[in-house]
Amino acid sequence: MAEDRFLTDLIGVTTSVSTVVVERGPVAYFAEAVFDDDPIYRDPEAAREAGFDAIPVPPTFPFVMESWGKLAELQVAVEEQGEGLAPALAVLKARGGLILHGEQSFHYYRPIKVGDVLKGTGVIVDAYAKESKGATMSFLVNEVTWSDAETDEPVLTTRFNVIHRL
Amino acid sequence: MGTTLFIEDVTVGMEAPELRHLLTRTDLVRYAGASGDFNPMHHDEVLATAAGQPSVFGHGMLSMGFLGTAISHFVGAGRLVDFSVRFSRQTWPGEELITRVAVTMVREEDGQHLVDLDVSLSNADGEVKVVGQATASLPTKS
Numbered sequence: 001m002a003e004d005r006f007l008t009d010l011i012g013v014t015t016s017v018s019t020v021v022v023e024r025g026p027v028a029y030f031a032e033a034v035f036d037d038d039p040i041y042r043d044p045e046a047a048r049e050a051g052f053d054a055i056p057v058p059p060t061f062p063f064v065m066e067s068w069g070k071l072a073e074l075q076v077a078v079e080e081q082g083e084g085l086a087p088a089l090a091v092l093k094a095r096g097g098l099i100l101h102g103e104q105s106f107h108y109y110r111p112i113k114v115g116d117v118l119k120g121t122g123v124i125v126d127a128y129a130k131e132s133k134g135a136t137m138s139f140l141v142n143e144v145t146w147s148d149a150e151t152d153e154p155v156l157t158t159r160f161n162v163i164h165r166l
Numbered sequence: 167m168g169t170t171l172f173i174e175d176v177t178v179g180m181e182a183p184e185l186r187h188l189l190t191r192t193d194l195v196r197y198a199g200a201s202g203d204f205n206p207m208h209h210d211e212v213l214a215t216a217a218g219q220p221s222v223f224g225h226g227m228l229s230m231g232f233l234g235t236a237i238s239h240f241v242g243a244g245r246l247v248d249f250s251v252r253f254s255r256q257t258w259p260g261e262e263l264i265t266r267v268a269v270t271m272v273r274e275e276d277g278q279h280l281v282d283l284d285v286s287l288s289n290a291d292g293e294v295k296v297v298g299q300a301t302a303s304l305p306t307k308s
Contacts, residue, residue: 026200033200034231035187040243056244059234063227067202101226105250111243159250 006091007127007138015142016082016122019149020069024114027057034058054113062112062146062156063104066120074117082122085142085162092138097166102139107157117149118156125159138164171241173272173279173304182240182267187232189224191259197228224257229287229296236265237285241302247280251298262290267300278303 031041036058039046047055057065075081089099112118126141139161146156187193194208203225206213214222230251237246257263264287271282280301287296 030200030231033193033197034228034235035185035193036235036238038239038243050243052244058231058243059238059246059249060227060231064201064203101253103250103252104227104230105248106246107248108246 004129004138007129007140010088010124010127010140013088013124014082014121015084015124016066016120016144017076017080018066018070018120019074020065020118020120021071021074022057022065022069022112022114022116022118024055026065026068027055027061027114030061030064031058034060052111052113054115056111056113059106059108060104062106062158063160065112065118084122085124085140085160088124088127088140089162089164092164095164095166097136097164100163100165101160102163103159103161105159109154109156112155116155118146119149120144120146136166138166140164171245171304172307173281174307176269176272176281176304178269178272180269182236182265184267185232185236185239185265186262188262189257189259191222194222194224194228194259197225197231201225201227203227221259224259226253226296229253229257229263230298232263233265233267233285233287233296233298236267237283237300237302240267241281241283241304245302245304246300247278247303248301249298250300251285251296253296255293255295257289257295263295264288264290270299279306280304 028042040050122142122144125143129138142160144158147154198204198209208222208225211222266286268284270284273280283300285298285300286294288294
């Protein structure tokens with residue numbers, strides 16, 4: 001099929017620039033929401049006994065940490081923060097069809113803990129379309145690279161794969 | 167939880183204890199609040215049925231999160247190096263969700279003792295909801 005210029009032009013677009021603070025309350029509540037009753041996510045003493053100097057976070061917490069941890073006073077100017085995938089998804093939605101979260105991955109360089117201040121930059125690293133069983137499938141891959149705001153050391157890379165099926 | 171898993175304790179084919187959870191609408195609302203994902207398909211039955219869905223359905227990331235719980239209880243919190251999944255089916259209130267975590271390889275790389283895992287989440291009929299892989303770095307006894 002012909003190259004979809006809308007998609008290929010998305011590659012390299014910066015989707016987000018943010019700073020998040022990892023706070024104790026949201027971490028404990030998130031553990032509850034993923035049915036994890038481990039005291040390590042709630043009790044600093046339990047975390048210390050397990051060898052951590054602060055409460056660690058559940059494995060998929062980084063996917064949501066911008067929701068409650070992106071404190072306004074720590075952010076760059078609004079026009080520099082990126083608009084996420086929303087503008088791209090709006091164009092795809094206008095074509096009809098369905099948007100699905102196809103895949104998700106996390107690569108951890110070190111445990112994330114309560115008290116961390118992290119900087120993240122999201123970039124669309126891949127965007128393409130292919131025909132499958134008579135349907136047009138468009139794929140977008142948004143990669144967010146997180147580092148420690150104090151030391152600049154890498155902390156985490158996440159990949160979010162969205163599928164648009166038309 | 168509580169006990170440490172050492173690399174010497176792990177063998178290929180070993181499986182973590184499965185976790186089971188009967189999914190409720192309250193669980194979906196709790197996850198919406200904890201995650202900040204207020205897509206109405208996950209909490210608003212009126213909108214979901216109007217959109218042609220049989221009912222509200224679970225967030226994909228709630229499924230991955232529950233798998234993360236099962237993996238963490240097995241390898242220990244903060245031990246994961248990689249965790250990736252593909253979402254294949256929606257989850258529905260009233261379904262019992264069951265985790266599966268199985269060891270596929272034990273290896274050493276750059277001085278780290280790694281264990282590779284195949285992971286999946288299914289309902290009680292065996293319908294697979296989420297499938298993926300994870301790698302954890304484990305301590306040694308020596």
